[in-house]
Amino acid sequence: MKLTWQRIPLKAASAFRTAKAVRTDRETLWVRLKHGGIEGWGEAVPMDTYHQTLASAEATLEAIASETKSWCGSAELPPIEPITRDLLRRFDDQRATVAAIDGALHDWVGKRFGVPVARWLGLDPAAPPRSSYTIGIDDPASIAAKTRAARSHPILKIKVGTPHDEETLSIIREIAPYCAIRLDANMAWSAEEALDRLPRLARYGIELVEQPVAAGDIAGLRTLKDAAICPVVADESCVRPEDVIKLESCVDGINIKLSKCGGIREALKMIHIARGFGLKIMLGCMIESSLGIAAAAHLGSLADWLDLDGHLLLAEDPFTGIGGHEGRILISEKPGLGVVPA
Numbered sequence: 001m002k003l004t005w006q007r008i009p010l011k012a013a014s015a016f017r018t019a020k021a022v023r024t025d026r027e028t029l030w031v032r033l034k035h036g037g038i039e040g041w042g043e044a045v046p047m048d049t050y051h052q053t054l055a056s057a058e059a060t061l062e063a064i065a066s067e068t069k070s071w072c073g074s075a076e077l078p079p080i081e082p083i084t085r086d087l088l089r090r091f092d093d094q095r096a097t098v099a100a101i102d103g104a105l106h107d108w109v110g111k112r113f114g115v116p117v118a119r120w121l122g123l124d125p126a127a128p129p130r131s132s133y134t135i136g137i138d139d140p141a142s143i144a145a146k147t148r149a150a151r152s153h154p155i156l157k158i159k160v161g162t163p164h165d166e167e168t169l170s171i172i173r174e175i176a177p178y179c180a181i182r183l184d185a186n187m188a189w190s191a192e193e194a195l196d197r198l199p200r201l202a203r204y205g206i207e208l209v210e211q212p213v214a215a216g217d218i219a220g221l222r223t224l225k226d227a228a229i230c231p232v233v234a235d236e237s238c239v240r241p242e243d244v245i246k247l248e249s250c251v252d253g254i255n256i257k258l259s260k261c262g263g264i265r266e267a268l269k270m271i272h273i274a275r276g277f278g279l280k281i282m283l284g285c286m287i288e289s290s291l292g293i294a295a296a297a298h299l300g301s302l303a304d305w306l307d308l309d310g311h312l313l314l315a316e317d318p319f320t321g322i323g324g325h326e327g328r329i330l331i332s333e334k335p336g337l338g339v340v341p342a
Helices: 054-065 080-090 092-113 140-149 165-175 191-202 218-227 241-246 264-276 290-297
Strands: 002-017 022-035 038-044 133-135 155-159 180-184 208-210 232-234 253-256 280-283
Touching: 002 054, 022 054, 022 092, 038 092, 038 290, 054 092, 080 092, 080 264, 092 264, 092 290, 133 140, 140 165, 155 165, 165 180, 165 191, 191 218, 218 232, 241 264, 253 264, 264 280
Parallel strands: 133 155, 155 180, 180 208, 208 232, 232 253, 253 280
Antiparallel strands: 002 022, 022 038
C-alpha cells in the first residue's frame, strides 16, 4: 500500500469568525492510499486549536509512509483497527492526520468490496438527522444578509461570545422565526458569565449550547448542566474516548469531529461509550471539503444532531459526492466514501 498526499487550497465563501478565531483561506491535505489498483482517500484538517499545522501533518505522513507497504500483507486487506490504534499511540497529538489515514483505509475497503462505507459498517445511510448551518460572528447587516441566504436551512448554529449576542439572535429570529437555533460559544465564557447570559439568550428559543466554557472547566460544564437552562454539549472538552468518561454527568451530549478524535474508528468508540452513559451525539466538522465531511456523514445515522456544513461554507468545493438540501446530508451510493473530484 503506497501513501501519497498533496495540499488542497480552500477558500471560505466569507470570513468566518468565532469567539476565538477568524477563518478565511486555508489548506488541508488530500491523503491517498493505493494498493491493487484501488486508491482510498482521506482529508487531513490540522487545527491550531489542537496545536497542529500543515507542516506537522506532513511530517507525520512522512514518518508513516515507509510502513504502509506492509499494511495489507498476505491477507490483501488492511487491518484498520490495529493500524489506527498504533498510529494514535505514536501520534496522539496529530489526530487530524490519523483521521485522514483512517478515512482513506475505510474508503479503500469500501471500494474493494463495492459498497459505501456506511453499508459495510452495518449502518443505515438513509436515516441521518438534518444538519445545522453555521452563521459566524459578524456585524448586524451581515448577520441579516447571511440569515436571509440561509433560510432554506431549518437549523441554524449561531456563533456567540460577544456583547452583541442578543442583538444577533433578535435579527435572526425576525428573519427566520421558525428555524431551530443552536448556540456555539467556543469557550467564550466563564461558568458565571454563562449563567448570566444564557437565560437571556434562551428567550429566543435555543435547542442547545455548545462548549460555553473553557475546555478544562469540567466543573463549569456540570454547573451549567445542573442549571438546566438548555442542553449543554461538549466540544473542545471532548477529544478522545477517555474524555467521554470524564464528562458522564457534566453534559447532555458530546460533539465528535473526526479530525479532532482521529477518525471513524475512534468516533465509533466514543459513540458507544456516550450511549452507555445516556449522552446524546453530535457529529461536527471543521471548515473542510466534501471529502472530510463524507467520512463523518457515513456515521450520520448514529447521531442525534449533525453539524456537517464545512463544505457549504467554501467558495468552491474541490470534491463532490454529498447530496441533499434543506439540511439533508445524503451520502453517495458509490463505493467507499463516494467522493470524486469536482
